[in-house]
Amino acid sequence: MTTSTNGEFDRKPLIAGNWKMNMDHVQGITLLQKLAWTLADAEHDFERVEVAVFPPFTDLRGVQTLTMGDNLPVRYGAQDLSAHDSGAYTGEISGQFLSRLGCGYVLVGHSERRALHNESNELLASKVAAAYRHGVTPVLCVGEGLEIRQAGNHVQYTLEQLRGSLAGVTTEQAATLVVAYEPVWAIGTGEVAGPEDAQELCAAIRAELAVLFGADVAASVRVLYGGSVKASNAAAILAQRDVDGVLVGGASLDAAEFANIVRFEHHLVTD
Numbered sequence: 694m695t696t697s698t699n700g701e702f703d704r705k706p707l708i709a710g711n712w713k714m715n716m717d718h719v720q721g722i723t724l725l726q727k728l729a730w731t732l733a734d735a736e737h738d739f740e741r742v743e744v745a746v747f748p749p750f751t752d753l754r755g756v757q758t759l760t761m762g763d764n765l766p767v768r769y770g771a772q773d774l775s776a777h778d779s780g781a782y783t784g785e786i787s788g789q790f791l792s793r794l795g796c797g798y799v800l801v802g803h804s805e806r807r808a809l810h811n812e813s814n815e816l817l818a819s820k821v822a823a824a825y826r827h828g829v830t831p832v833l834c835v836g837e838g839l840e841i842r843q844a845g846n847h848v849q850y851t852l853e854q855l856r857g858s859l860a861g862v863t864t865e866q867a868a869t870l871v872v873a874y875e876p877v878w879a880i881g882t883g884e885v886a887g888p889e890d891a892q893e894l895c896a897a898i899r900a901e902l903a904v905l906f907g908a909d910v911a912a913s914v915r916v917l918y919g920g921s922v923k924a925s926n927a928a929a930i931l932a933q934r935d936v937d938g939v940l941v942g943g944a945s946l947d948a949a950e951f952a953n954i955v956r957f958e959h960h961l962v963t964d
């Protein structure tokens with residue numbers, strides 16, 4: 694993403710909040726209402742900078758009712774989905790259900806699912822396929838752990854995850870894809886990747902997408918950075934050419950802080 698002199702972006706920035714396993718359905722509604730009021734007060738232009746939240750599954754019906762009832766311009770998605778559409782898969786959630794709940798997006802392959810639930814690139818490729826089958830845009834998460842970074846293999850490792858998790862995706866599907874680069878060592882640690890680190894990997898991801906799907910698709914895919922993003926560091930990260938948004942964990946649970954990340958352009962001058 695660039696912020697050229699006329700203030701136009703190459704791609705519409707996406708500021709996404711991953712609530713993880715926080716906020717029950719009552720708390721979730723309060724948080725979303727606060728966020729919507731704060732952004733409305735600030736006259737935020739949602740056409741210019743898109744906003745999406747990723748609440749727990751149990752919040753999604755309430756989020757749908759609120760956004761429809763109050764006509765909120767905030768988009769939302771789920772944090773995971775099943776590779777299957779229906780059947781004997783106890784505890785799993787179908788992409789079809791997410792679609793019916795108005796989810797525009799779904800996270801696929803968050804590092805916490807890769808690590809805690811042994812989700813492989815092969816399984817994630819089936820989840821990506823399931824998301825497309827039901828018209829929900831996948832936000833594919835990739836990123837390396839500390840040891841891989843220290844060994845200097847972070848680019849190679851991340852691109853392997855990307856290729857493996859996108860196996861079977863068509864060029865047409867890829868045009869709507871969102872990728873989130875989230876280095877595991879920066880998640881929830883307060884250790885944010887420097888803007889140059891974020892740019893290096895986001896650019897490498899875009900270059901790989903060009904190899905896989907062609908330059909036009911690569912130019913349209915939004916690549917986000919995630920890992921300890923806050924209002925105080927978002928603007929510098931988002932000023933990088935290939936960073937088209939951020940995926941925010943902890944700081945998305947505070948409406949005022951998250952709204953300030955959404956309004957990152959207003960911090961560009963002062964940061």
Ligand SMILES: O=C(CO)COP(=O)(O)O
Nearest residue numbers: 711880881920921942943
């Ligand atoms: O995992 C993340 C978003 O998906 C990042 O989490 P934090 O912003 O809490 O580091």
